[in-house]
Structures are given as structure tokens and as C-alpha cells.
Amino acid sequence: MSCRLRVLIAAILVLPALLAPPTAGADTPTPRTLYADGAEGRRLMGGEWLFRLDKEDAGLKQRFQRQAGREGWTPVQVPHAWNVGDDSPESMAGSTAWYRKDFSLPSAAAALSWAVRFESVNYRSQVWLNGRAVGSHKGAYLPFEFTLAGVKRRGTNRLVIRVDSRRRPTDFPPSGLTVVGGPTGGWWNYGGLIREVYLRRIDRLDFAQVRVTPNLPCATCNATVKVKARLRNVSGRGVTARVTGRFGARRFSLGTVSLGPGGVTARETSIRVRSPRLWSPTAPNLYPVSLSASAGGRKLAGYKLKSGVRSVKISQDGLLLLNGRRVNLRGVGLHEDSKEQGFAVDNALREKLVDDAKELGASMIRTHYPMHPYTHELADRKGLLIWSEIPVYAVKTRYLAKRTVRAQAARELAKNIETFANHPSVMIWSIANELSSRPGPVQSYYIKRAAAQAKRLDPTRPVGLAVAGYPSAGCQPEYAPLDVVGINEYFGWYPGANGSLFDRKGLSPFLDQVRACYPKKAVIVTEFGAEANREGPVEEKGTYAYQREYVNFNLATFATKPWLSGALYWALNEFRVRPGWDGGNPRPNPPIHQKGLTAYGTFARKPAFADAQASFRATDQLGGGVAPVARRSASGG
Template sequence: MTSPRTLLTLLVAFAAAFAVTSPAAAQSGISKTGLGYETGPDNRLLLGGEWLFRLDKTGLGDVSGFQKQTTREGWAPTTVPNAWNATDTSVESMTGTIGWYRKDFKLPSASKRFSYVIRFESVNYRAKVWLNGKPVGGHTGAYLPWEVRLPAGYLKRDGTNRLVIRVDNRRYPTDFPPSGLTAAGTPTGGWWNYGGILREVYLRQIDRVDINSVIVRPELDCAACDAKVLVRATLRNYSDSPERVRATVNFGGKPMMLGSAIVGAKKFATFSRRITVRNPKLWEPGSPNLYTTRISVRGRGENALRVGWLVKTGIRSIKLQPDGTMLLNGKKLNYRGMGIHEDDPNLGFAIGSAQRRAIIAETKEIGATLLRSHYPLHPQLHELADEAGIMIWSEIPVYAVKTQYLKQAAVRQLAAKELEDNIVANQNHPSVIVWSIGNELSSRPGPVQGYYIARAVRQAKALDPTRPVGIAVAGYPSAGCQSEYGPVDVIGINEYFGWYPGPNGVIADRDSLSEYLDSVRACYPTKSVVVSEFGAEANRSGPVEEKGTFEFQQDFVRFHMGVYASKPWLGGAVYWALREFRVRPGWEGGNPRPNSPVHEKGLLRFGDSSKKPAWLDMQQAILQTQQLGPPVT
């Protein structure tokens, strides 16, 4: 029998849900359903439903007044997330162009006490935003969230508001990842240049005071120790008058006070405390225990404000021993992982929840315990990894940036912003075990790269002192020992011995791999050395000696995994990649019979996700590996 209190709670919840998804709101596609991910602020409303889109190949949309148009002429209906070139594999598609998005919506409340913010989870690459024909902000960069406040004077509180976004996905050598032209005139780039609003867009309704950011950071001295958890919430008062607020935190079902204060008009306030957790249930692969943490902020008096934030954290420690051994909860790590790109033949980068869940399921099926991408992953992928006990090597897309551009202050500043945004966005996920500051920069780093590495490591440690910082480098014996890598904790080696020839054929002979790995270990005896990439293309059956055959890929996997198994000091290895994905026009990838632009080193085929024969070889080798050892005493 339902108690009166429970019934009242259900009625209040139903009324609140109805208010959000009223006919007017539903018509505008504003909803609390289908949010894409669970954790974060409570006040997110998905801007779903119908959007409008048009291309602007001439780049004259601003002059033509696209941002102020009221008719639908020239605009086609679409939905967001959206990659406008998801099925276009032409050179022109890779080079990039300009597209415009338009969305009409009504505010969920006409009350002037509410402020509004638009949150974009990822737009590629340069964006400008207008509200009701007036510019309100912009952003440069992809793969990370950003927000634009909607000025109260521009909002129509009772009418229809029009949001317009101009997206320019043309890439330059100073971008992340950079792009240019080959001698043959084809565009370069590490992966396909999908243009558009590639992840969700939200309207955030702010009742005077907003929770600006939250940190829930576990501190664990030893696996058998009690844990300390730092909980920190920063508030921002959007209103024109001071607001008295009270903040509480509920950690794992235990409520406690976080703080109270009067937050001045347009000011910030920060509350923090350390919580002691006795006999904590630790998070690790195979036992991904999570603690639900809810931060609540309440005001006083009539129409008191209410705002909340949800975090699901895991208590675990990540430490390096003096010999570079990485320990998770005091246990030696020797992970086997999979590289991934968010890509789909029909959706491009704008994949959905079903594809993200499939990635996690495939990773667990093959036995891997880590995922690595060349850019920050979708928030839901992080949540799913947290729940599944899958670790994440979290990397910013500072990929193959030439030294002549890296020495530019503006480029380094943008890289620093990418690193900061990644840590702020993803630091509460226990799945993240490494912050990676770059991939395949010059294999002979000079002062410019050395300066960048030192600054980036300091920045990452200041923002999050609990995790190691890594970098992925091209594995060439001729590179030798490099002192510029001194500040990092983890050296990731992208090794393709026996697949690519490398400079002057230095990695053509796979039998040189073992000696090379030992030389890297000798160069960096105090660092965790891992293989951050290895792989071979396969798209057909044929002789084992012929590159590009399934048989060659099987033999390649068995050989490399066997070498790794012989290195007790190795911290981990990542196969590149779990799934096939698009790279660029003319892509060969070392395959004498390529299928451009698809990267075919993947163990699962592009489109139908069917398994190649090497899947079983990889799975068997992974299952024979002890990825998390016994406690180290």
C-alpha cells in the first residue's frame, strides 16, 4: 500500500515532469528525456526535436543574413547531434566547409527570476552563436563541452526564440588535429573531419544561483586504508541581488552539510569538505564499485531556489612506484586495451547511445580493460566505462602538430585550454587513469616541445594531483632517449614493427621489437612504459606473408602480444583499433590493397561490426594476461 508521503512525492514528481514536457515545450523539442548522460547538473533540458540546416559553401551566410532569416526557404529539417557529411567521403568533405543550424524553442518558464545557458557538448570546429538575430558567443575546438549565456535582454520569455549556429569545420595546421595538403593536393588529418553539431545541445535553466563546477576526488593512501573524498562545489549567482544559500552533500546515502553563505550579485562562492569513508568499496576492473554523490543547493524564503548536481564516483588510487610500475589500488597494472574512434557509416561522428553501449560490450567481450581515443570521449561513454570497470586513457587531440606551429603562443594556449577543459569535464570519472597531453608530436622533441610538455604536465598536476600524466610517441629506435619527456609519468609507445617500414626501414623487421622495447625501458627506468598503439590492416583472406590479409593480421597480433607478455615491466598495451573507422581520402595504412578512406586495422568491420579472424587471437592473448596483479607489498 502506498503511504500518503510517497503518494505526495509521486504527484509532485509527476507535476514537475508535466511542467517540463508541456505541449509548448514538447513542440519545441525541449525535454528532460533522452539526455544522453545521467551525471552532471539537474537543470539540463535537451534541445531535441526538429532543427533546420543549410550549407554555406561560399561562406557568405553572414552577409546574406542567415542568422536573421525567418522563413524556412533554403533550410532543410534535421536533428541534432548531426554530422552533415556523415556519408560523404569526397576530398571536399574532408577539407571542410561551413554549415548553419537553426532551432526555435520556447522557454519552460516566463519568470524573470530564471537565467538561461546553452550547452554544446561538441561542435566541430569553429562556432558562432546568435539568439534572435543577435550575437551571443562562440567557440573554437571540438570534442569538449562549452556554454553560452543567453542575455536576458535578448530573450523572448513568452514567445519563440530562435537559436542560430554557424559551424566552420575547415581545418588548418594550427588546429587539433591539424590538417593540410599532401604533395598530391589531398587533405591530411588523423581521422575524418566530420562537420556539425556532433553531440547534444542543452538549454540550462538557472534559478538565480547555478552550480558552476563540482569536484568529487577520492584520496586513498593504501588499499586497506580509510579513504578521504574531497567534495568541492563552486556556485555562481546570476541574479542582481545577493542570495543566501545552503549547500549539502549526500555521499553514498549519508547526508552532510557542505556550507552556507550569502553569494553576492554576479559573484562566485566555493564550498568544500573532506569526507572520511571507512572500509571503502574500491573501484577497479572486475569490481567497479560506485558511490552516488548528490550536491544540493537551497535558498530561503518564498520561491526558494533549488539546484542539484549528480556524480557517481569510485574510490581508487593510481600510483607509480620508483621503478615506474603503475599500481591501481596497490595492484600492478598490465592492462590490455582497445583504441576507438566514434564513427559510424551512416551517422559519422554523431553516434548514439546504442553505439556507445555496443563499444563497451565489445570491449568487455574481448577481455580488454582500457579504452583510448585521440580525443575526449562522449560523457555517456565515460559513465558506461565507470559502470563496467573499463579504464580510460584520456587524451586531448594535440596530434602531430608540427614544431613550427607548436612554438606559436596561440597554439599552446589553445592546447592548454583543451587540457583544462578535459580535466574539468571528466575528472569525476573513476575510469580515467591517465591524462594524455598529446600524440605523435616530433619524435625528437626540442626546446619547443619540451616547453609545451613541462607546462602541460604542471597544469594537469595543478588541476588534478591524483592521476599520472602521459604522452604517446611514435616508436622509432633512431629517436633515442629524450630528456624532454622528463616531466611526464607515462610514456606511450605507438609501435608498428613489422607493419610500417619507418624512417630508413628502422621498424620493418618485427624481430627488432623486443630489443627496442628494452631500450625504451632503459631510457626511462622511472616511468611507466606502455604500448599505446599497435595494429595491422586486414580486409581479405590470403597468404600469411601478405600485408592486408586476415592471416597476416592474426600472425601480427599473436607475435606482438607474445613479445609484450615477455616484458614483466610493461604497464600495458593498446590494440589500434577495436572498430574500423574513416581516416582520409587516399588512406592506405600500409595495406597494398586498401579500402580508402577506411582504417582497416580494426578487429570489427566498418558498418556491420562483424568480427575478423584476429578477434579470437586477440581475445585469447588478452585472457592469458594478468591485467591486474596481486597487491604489491
């Protein structure tokens, strides 16, 4: 056979592969987002993903990141939590798994850079593009991005993510064992890509960060709004662009920026807003904000968000003020959890939770981790304040003493503030939940450093901490750096190792003790609640009647404390906690946490919902009058 003939035959054999359609499941991500605020150019990576559980953790050795075939992979939709419905201890402890997505770029993608954005992966992740490592990340509930070097302009790209949900005692939240050897945790450890993934287009210049900060000296004053943008040049050549924007109907300019390859710069300006329409839960007025960077008549980058003008301060006598008026908030904790989806919930579920909270009469919501951006947007639009907490949850002293643990907490606190500071609904930055009720040098060091960090990054909001409310804890000077002390109290429900909580008569004097300990700090009851899953007599714990009476007693007690800045019931909805959970209920239904006012899966309202609703609606939460004392800023000691 001649050489020419052999070449011709080889070409014929290769031709079908060259002309073959993209791998099944490959698509072009659509220019759609599940929330509005943020950089332009985001494309939702929906459609079919492939998933592979890796319980033996053999995927790296077997090079799953380079596998070509589909054998062993299952089609799924992302967001996705792989252990929904598995109530076993092994499910709670976590595992490893892999996700794979084939995609192509839009046809007009030449000369553009691209990044992949993950809204939340639980917990550790490694990312590959076309078989090459892109980056790794640790921590859930906050977004992260990687620039995609080597992305194919034409043809099919393959994105692969290894997810490791196995928690360690040094993680947030930490792992651990109960007294009977089961896994601990305050909510279920759902592994996976639990929030959506985006492909993001970048045309040379990128808005790396945008901060819009209103300053309202008094409720009837004109406002000043500071707009600060950090821009970076992601291209390999210099770029000069003009940066402009709008706040409501007002136009502004951030001037002209000139950046070399990889260069970064920050620009800011201030805008005077006369007679601003203030944001509050009763009148959630929002101003549209947009920024644009253009060169040669072409728009390179854009950023949009909604802003609200309002002030949050603490009075000299420890009252929380919104727009200069004392508040007496009522609200609920919640979890973005569903029976069918786990933490990989959709926007319909988020809307349901927010609507239920509003119908209850709540003015504040809280959970133990940063909520989805769409939940923040709903809170902005519908008028709900947010106690925004990072998942530094019941971290033991010996682990909090580690520098690496505190460094991870600092990263999460900074990212939370960077991500959500533009939302007027965010009222308080919380640095932890239930550290030791008798803080020593380790907790003192953490509280001091974390509070200072939060105030440095955002001096316009108070900093808080939720603590376990034990009568014998006494006054803690370690809380001096805080603006707000949150009290998790379960008087009349749990017996407490550090002082009996079983007798509910201790609640009122305990609250008075807290006030005496911290007379210049705002105090919010951040948790109170009782499990309920059945009919029965009022004196029997776990019955609907007991829960009703418990709710009414606590709310009536709070009403006698005019200095209290708020009280949040734990929780609005039932959710999965951990294997063996009883929550103080003599007839529990593990792993379901049943203190919720609505039932797991159905969201049916328990009788106590109506009791809480009546009390919440009868409370003057936002009309407490202008404080008669001199006011200080949120960071004012």
C-alpha cells in the same frame, strides 16, 4: 475614411499575426539528458532543427542568423554531421554550415535564467539568439555553454549556430597536405553539431563546477573524499543559500553562502569513508553523490554524479599501480564513428563499442580526443579504464612554437580535466599524440608546461604522452616531466623513415631500449596494429591471416616484458580516416582505416578478434600483486 476606421482595419489585419501559432518546428525542450552526471535542470533540444550548407561562406553577408523563412533550410535531427558518406577531399577539408532551432520556454519559466550547452561542435562556432550574438567558440570534443540574455519568457525563441569545420594547421587536430596534395588527418573531419545540445535552467544560483576527489593511502586503508564546489550567482540580486550533499549514505554540509549579483565562491569539505568499496575493472563499485543549494525552503540548484574510490600511482621502479597493485593492462583504441552517423553517434553505438571492448577482454580504452560523457559513464559502470587524451595530434614544430597554439592546448587540457576528473575510469591524462619523435626545445617547453598544468589541476593521476616508436629515436630527456610514456609501435607493418620498422624482430630489443631509457616511468604500448580486409596467405600484408599472426606475435612479445604496464591494440573498430588512406595495405579501401578488429558499418568480427581475446583473457591484467617497492603519487616526478 475616418482615423478611427483606419485604426480598426489595421488592428483586424494585425490580429491573425498576433494569434498565429509558434513557428513550425518550435517546441519546448524536454527535461531529458543522454548522460546522468552533471547539473540538474538540463533539457534536451531534440526534435526538428533546420540546416543549411554554406559552401560559399556567404551566410554572414546574407545574414542567415536573421532569416525568417524556411527556404533553403532542410530539417535534420541533432546530433548531426553534414558530410557523412561524402568521401571527397572537399568533405575532409571542411566547409561552413548553419543550424537553426525554434523553441519556447516551459510555462513556469519566470524569474529563471537559461543557458545553452553544446556537448561538441566541430570546429568553430558562432551563436545567436533571436538575431543577437551570444558568443563564439573554437575546438571540438569538449562542452561549452553560453548564458542566454534576452531569451523570451513567452513565445518563440530562435537559436542559430554557424559552424565552420575548415581546419587550419594550428587547430587540434591540425590540417595539412600529404605528399600528393591531399588533406591529412588521423580521422575524418565531420562537420556539425556532432553531439547533443541542451537548454539549462538556472534559478539564481548555479553549481559552476563540482570536484569529488578520493584519497586512498593503501588498498586496505580508510579513504578520505574531498568535495569541492564552485558556485556562482547568475541573478541581478543577492542570494543566500545553504549547501548540503550526500556521498553514498553519508550526509555533509558545505555551509551557507551569500553572494552578490554575479558573485562566485568555492566551498569544500572532506568525508572519511571507512572500509570503502574500491573501484576497479573487476569490481566497478560506485558511490552516488549529490549536492543541493537551497534558500527559504526552496531548492535552487542541484548536481549529481557517481564517484569511485581508487588510487593510481607509479612505483619507484616504473610500474603503474591501481589500488596498490601492479597492472599489466590490455586494451584498444577506438573512434566514436559510424557509417550512418559519422561522429554524431547515438548512445546505442557507444554501448556497442564499450560492450565489444569488454567482451574482447580489454581493461583500457583510448582515443585521440575526449569521448562523450556517456562513454565515460559506461566505463565507470562496466569497469574500463580510460587513457584520456586531448587532440594535440601530430602538431608540427613550427605551429607548436606559437603561443596561441599552446594557449589553446592549455585550455583544452584544463577543460578535459574539469569535465571528466570525477570519473574513476579516467586513469591517465594524455597531453598529446605523436609530436616529433626527436623533441627539441619547442616540444620540451610544451611537455614541461602541459605536464605541470595537468598535475596542478589533478595531482591524483599520472600524466602521459603517446610517442611514435622509432628505433633510432634514442632516449629523450625531454620526457622527464612525464609519469607515463606511451609507445605507438608498428614493427612488422610500416617501414619507418627514422629507423626501419619493417623487421618485427626489432620489437623486443626496442622495448628493452625504452625500458632502459625510462626506468622510473611507466611504459604502455599505446598503439600496434595491422590492416586486414581480405582472405589470403599469412605472408601477404592486408590479409586476415597476416593480421592474426601480427597480433599474436606482438602480444607474445609483450608477455616477455614483465615491467610493461599495458598494451593497447589500434583499433577496436574500423573508421574513416582521409581520402587516399592506405595504412600500409597494398590493397586498401580508402578512406577506411582497416586495422580494426571489427568491420566498418557491420561491426562483424575479424578472425584476429578471437586471437586478441584469447590473449587478453589469459593475461593477468589486474592481479599483479602488491608492489614490493616504495610507492609514490602520480605526480611524484
